Amino acid sequence: MTHLRDPIDNVLSGVGKRFLGQLKKLDIKTAKDLLWHFPTRYDDRSEFLKVSELKKGGEATLRGTVQKTTTRRIPYRHLVITEVSVVDEEGSPLTVTFFNQPYIENTLKEGRVANFSGKVGTYKGKLTLQSPIYELTEIRGREKETQHTGRLVPIYKETKGITSRGLRFIIKPILENLEVLPEYIPQETLKSLNLPDVNEALQNIHFPKKEADALRAIKSFSFRDLLLLQLRNLQERAKLQKLEAYPIAYDQKELKKLFSFLPFELTASQKKSLDEILNDLERHHPMNRLLQGDVGSGKTIVAGIAALVAVNDKHQAAFMAPTEILACQHYKTLTKFFEEYDGGIALLTGKESKVFYGENLEAELKKSELIKKIASGDIGITVGTHALIQKQITFKKLGLVVIDEQHRFGVRQRAEITKTTSITPHFLSMSATPIPRTLTMTIFGNLDLSLIDELPKGRKPIITKLVDPTNRDKAYQFIKERIKSDRQAFVICPRIEESENKDQVFTSKQKAAWEVRAVKVEYEKLSKEVFPDLKVSMLHGKMKIAEKTAVMKAFVEGKCDIVVSTSVVEVGVDVPNATIMLIEGADRFGLAQLYQFRGRVGRGEHQSYCLLFTDSKTENTKARLESLIQAKNGFELAEMDLHLRGPGEFLGDTQTGTPDLTLKALQNPELLKTAKEKAEELLQNSPTLEAYPLLSKRLNQFREEVHLE
Numbered sequence: 001m002t003h004l005r006d007p008i009d010n011v012l013s014g015v016g017k018r019f020l021g022q023l024k025k026l027d028i029k030t031a032k033d034l035l036w037h038f039p040t041r042y043d044d045r046s047e048f049l050k051v052s053e054l055k056k057g058g059e060a061t062l063r064g065t066v067q068k069t070t071t072r073r074i075p076y077r078h079l080v081i082t083e084v085s086v087v088d089e090e091g092s093p094l095t096v097t098f099f100n101q102p103y104i105e106n107t108l109k110e111g112r113v114a115n116f117s118g119k120v121g122t123y124k125g126k127l128t129l130q131s132p133i134y135e136l137t138e139i140r141g142r143e144k145e146t147q148h149t150g151r152l153v154p155i156y157k158e159t160k161g162i163t164s165r166g167l168r169f170i171i172k173p174i175l176e177n178l179e180v181l182p183e184y185i186p187q188e189t190l191k192s193l194n195l196p197d198v199n200e201a202l203q204n205i206h207f208p209k210k211e212a213d214a215l216r217a218i219k220s221f222s223f224r225d226l227l228l229l230q231l232r233n234l235q236e237r238a239k240l241q242k243l244e245a246y247p248i249a250y251d252q253k254e255l256k257k258l259f260s261f262l263p264f265e266l267t268a269s270q271k272k273s274l275d276e277i278l279n280d281l282e283r284h285h286p287m288n289r290l291l292q293g294d295v296g297s298g299k300t301i302v303a304g305i306a307a308l309v310a311v312n313d314k315h316q317a318a319f320m321a322p323t324e325i326l327a328c329q330h331y332k333t334l335t336k337f338f339e340e341y342d343g344g345i346a347l348l349t350g351k352e353s354k355v356f357y358g359e360n361l362e363a364e365l366k367k368s369e370l371i372k373k374i375a376s377g378d379i380g381i382t383v384g385t386h387a388l389i390q391k392q393i394t395f396k397k398l399g400l401v402v403i404d405e406q407h408r409f410g411v412r413q414r415a416e417i418t419k420t421t422s423i424t425p426h427f428l429s430m431s432a433t434p435i436p437r438t439l440t441m442t443i444f445g446n447l448d449l450s451l452i453d454e455l456p457k458g459r460k461p462i463i464t465k466l467v468d469p470t471n472r473d474k475a476y477q478f479i480k481e482r483i484k485s486d487r488q489a490f491v492i493c494p495r496i497e498e499s500e501n502k503d504q505v506f507t508s509k510q511k512a513a514w515e516v517r518a519v520k521v522e523y524e525k526l527s528k529e530v531f532p533d534l535k536v537s538m539l540h541g542k543m544k545i546a547e548k549t550a551v552m553k554a555f556v557e558g559k560c561d562i563v564v565s566t567s568v569v570e571v572g573v574d575v576p577n578a579t580i581m582l583i584e585g586a587d588r589f590g591l592a593q594l595y596q597f598r599g600r601v602g603r604g605e606h607q608s609y610c611l612l613f614t615d616s617k618t619e620n621t622k623a624r625l626e627s628l629i630q631a632k633n634g635f636e637l638a639e640m641d642l643h644l645r646g647p648g649e650f651l652g653d654t655q656t657g658t659p660d661l662t663l664k665a666l667q668n669p670e671l672l673k674t675a676k677e678k679a680e681e682l683l684q685n686s687p688t689l690e691a692y693p694l695l696s697k698r699l700n701q702f703r704e705e706v707h708l709e
């Protein structure tokens, strides 16, 4: 009997090493991984034709009894032809031909009944099936359930060396031999939705008898994850309601004073977000809020004001950033705007520790001393990296924690910072990742949302153009002129796709290699042929960190005119002098990604441009790129992208640990609603889920698996 946790090496003992290796490349290591590698679609091979009904060029499935099998070799051509003569149930004969598979003789022996499924061709002037998929329908006189023919046949994501046929071949016996899986979703819930239990669903998602079975199975798996997501969200919200936080008060006069420090007025959505945050801070329960806004929309200042409000009310605030550079940037922003503030703003990273006491009073001090000052409550705001969550750091009265680019921090690290206090601080996460609202509300449904959906006034919009391939030279000419007037340019290349098979998946290593190749080719062309007089450099993921840093540094310092790069251009780079973003193969990128590339320019006073190139002439491509030109902000665009390409594009499954199916299900508002209702129902019956021990256990696992924050 096979158990889910069994490693595939044990389960597939008869399977070749190479095949196992390929499976592992797909991250399939256990029986569970294999069984949860769901088909992406099904081919309907359920209808049997008779020989008299075959048409040249069509696809056909046919059942026949073998009359005779002969194999002959064609000398000098390394060709072995096996001809299998069969008759269908009406007695009409047909010759089925196979090339270089002489062992077929041993299987398709006289008298055996088999299904054949494939393309109808001609051979010696007669109709034939050429190298079809074949499968015996009886074993030792007993009818056997088929896997590849005469039914709905599952088609899987394929990779080199792993075909759908191969996967069916190994999945089927495992399913037949599988332990009975415990069902963690309560029977009443499944029944009320007419969904199959996990055992039935697993059989039917791979080998459905009819389409309706497949659809129910898919729905059942989608529902499972959505239910878990909703349960997590609701439970986390309920948990926070029980925790105690310091209520942080603000008064309008103080707030006005803080505003007066700023050289600009907050935008309407900054004000609205700040309002939402300050209202949360007044409550006795911890805030758990996500502040979303495009790059440059001014999130830092909103969070900064919230931090100052906390400090004014005699609390401390911590400001965490994922990298050293960002931490320093935040520190600089806060100390620049609030230089009259003398409550102490500290910077604590792996490298630096210093405190700012207003009016240019900045002191470097030993890390240990800074830590002491934080513990004694001397420091109001501490900005830092992971260094902030080291064991030895404690706060006296931590009221607010701000976390920038929150998805890069694990839940555990977040818990870490609150370990020392019985009072939970308020949490504010910030993110510039343009995730559509519909997704955010589920995936981050445990958080409340504030959205900054406009840029500060006075920014020059970036002129975005879809350039016709015939105007390529003109575009290069334009770039030359801009660079003559001292501007700089980015050129982004997509990887070269190697395969036309859309079901094929590639390993990230393969992808990276192609990307590098594309960049090298483009770099050669631009540096030698197009811009021989300009300084062109290259940036890609295979370079050492020091090399990358050197290239970026030269670019920042204006010592290089053009950087040709893969999609990995540093997130944090801020080069106000770069005003041109040229994107090759623009159709290969998701809209959200294109949007982020474009965000690298338009940061300075000069007019910026984004030039899009594509070879694709389809309406869909045009419509997508057109929406990049139209969209008002990243979120609107992400919403469009969701409809055009599906959610996997910005929430790759590797990033979230969320399987494809769930991502698709997130687009199904009906199912989302149902999942939420059922989650509420279950929690109403049993707030801690103790009545459903299996579900409760699964939910805990799920939390570990899915790192969404």
Ligand code: ADP
Residues within 6 Å of the ligand: 264, 265, 266, 267, 270, 293, 294, 295, 296, 297, 298, 299, 300, 301, 432, 456, 457
């Ligand atoms: P992000 O949301 O990407 O973190 P920042 O907070 O870094 O954006 O803000 C980007 C820039 O815009 C900063 O230089 C900041 O000072 C400036 N800024 C923020 N809010 C406004 C505003 N309302 N008007 C003008 N400039 C602003």
Ligand code: MG
Residues within 6 Å of the ligand: 296, 299, 300, 404
């Ligand atoms: Mg920011």
